[in-house]
Amino acid sequence: MNDCVSVFLTGVGGQGILLASEIISNAAMLSGFDVKTNEVHGMAQRGGTVTALVRYGPKVYSPLICEGNARVLCAFEMAEAIRAAHYLAPGGLAVVNQYRIIPVTVSSGSAVYPENIQETLRKCFPRLCYFDATQKAIEAGTEKAANVVLLGATSVGLDLPEETWLEAIRKTVKPKFLEVNLKAFAAGRAAAQS
């Protein structure tokens, strides 16, 4: 699909996916690229799956992508990584948060949360960065920054310079949360590079 880069974010409502999408968009804009994003609103926010898509390049037409075209798939929740696995391009990087949110279908006994999910993830994603982003966010200062930890890992799969990412974070997050978010970003980046 031409020379655009696409990033697919997925998780559950309330995990901070839209902020992460905004930072990616800002980083791409600061790099001089055309940018389009798409988000799911409405019904899906009531505890349902939430996805966001960011595309950037010299000229972006479609706000949606074909399956098999995302350069990075960043999943804020483990099962959601598998649900969206077919969007990742061959050779693309999967960043998966080691974090489980039990859907009501499981609590009420009508469905089962997959066991041995780590094994499934390894099978689905040859390039997998799988770690506990919440733990790293707590180490950085607040568990609420787990989304920015995941963003740090995502940035490793993209070709924007580190300084641009930092600038985008400065532009997007509130000043009083800047330091903790910069730390969280660095922690995520380190996790993906190790």
Next chain:
Amino acid sequence: MKELLSGNEAIARGVYEAGVRVAVGYPGTPSTEILENVEQYKEHVYCEWSPNEKVAFEVAAGACLTGARSIVTMKHVGLNVAADPLMTLTYVGAVGGIVAIVADDPGMHSSQNEQDSRQYARFAKIPLLEPSDSEEARDFLVAGMEISEKFKTPVILRTTTRISHSRSLVELHERVEHTPQGFKKDPPRFVPIPAWARPMRVRVEERLRAMIPEVSASALNRIEWANKDLGIIACGVAYQYVKEVFPEASVLKLGWPYPYPDDLIRQFAAGVKRLLVVEELDDFLEEHVKALGIACDGKNFVPNIGELSPMALRRIRAKMEGKELPQVLPVEEASKLPPRPPVLCPSCPHRAVFSALGKFDVVVTGDIGCYSLGVAAPLNRMDTILCMGAGISMAHGMKIAGEKKRVVGLVGDSTFFHSGITALLDIGYNKSAPVIIILDNRVTAMTGHQDNPGSGLTLMGEPTHEASIEEFARACGIKRVFMVDPLKYDAFIELLKNSFETPEPTVIISRSPCIVHDHSGLKPALKVNPDVCRTCKLCLKIGCPALEFTEGHVRINNLLCGGCSLCEQICPFDAIS
């Protein structure tokens, strides 16, 4: 300066830049954020949530007749509600510019149908504009005002979910003021009594004819010549998919598709070997192209159900080329994943109502709002949905048809103000006896917590009169009216029981604020005492996301639990506290 704006934010910016004075609407996904974003310009633009789209449309029409530029926003089904004023304002015409922004939802992400609202433009014989990204959304709002004033006509600006909720770059401009000259009395122009409506009717046709040369010459429509083996006519977001999947083709991009730009369509068709029309939903363009006597492909390749996507276009392309496109399916393991449907939030007061209704063998006619989620497992306690207000009127219809079971009609507070009042008036007037429950959570929650006539605040943040549902109910002739907190669960069940045994209509106002909007009701998370819990799993039947069943035990997720205590009240062993 360029900013990354959603289509809805861009339209709001256009409202500001175009010198609009009055912006009104009713919330509805995917249109809601337009007015929410106009609010930031409230020093320049008066904005309000009206009780429903019909009222909103009429408010905008009144403003327009004083010469003020005005807009009205709604989702596609909202235009059905506003169709009455639309179909006659088209006769009366505009003084100040008036643009009705209608957001369609192909694929039904958050809607009960996927009607193609472009048909309304043809039905009402008025111009239709259709942007393909955020920059165009802003530009077309401004252009729509100019078209509206030049031809003295209301204009429809139609978006879809992917235009409304996608972000792209928009160059910002300054506001240009348009000062209204005030209402000028002119009854033959503004009063469509039959004698004056007949000449108006003629003017509608004349206006449409006068627009046609302008449409073909408009910068909103353009031909992008490339390889001439295939020419594609496209509009809206489908244009972007075409550019992505058919990069070599010539394209006729229609931003102002109605009245149809016949000359431009003929010119384009004559320049290409094969013609394809790519449009979401109906064959709105294709049918007309064929009526012009031009052969084209369209719905023989392009689905008319659901939304399009780059992948859908790749399949269309493969089919046209006689090829098989390998399907990219979800990985095999995905089929075993637990579904993650939207559910009522933890501590949502509506859950208590559905849980209580589960104890009775009744028919529940439902309505549009968060509480529509009460239809899903494990609550399973809603039997019908049609449109706003129908939760009440259909309950009446079932009763007068002789339905043997007790019938319960459900609506929300905003929905009651939208279309429920007249329905309740019908029950009082025509004397049926359903039980009506008004789920009053003090806000229009589903669309993201907008204020409404009952919430005591206007869109511009001013305190205002709180409309009383109770007084409305009594004024409609209902004598049994109760205002209760459904989280006083046993009393609520008792009230339901009594009401089902009474041969009189009953209105129960189930009042408890939306916990996501009003945090004052949040309490510390509850815990399950594992020594007392007998794992009967009764609490899991209320479908609360905070209740988890793992490794053979029920536990409460303390990050999600808001302490509403419904599970505590349901537990027969007092294991939750």
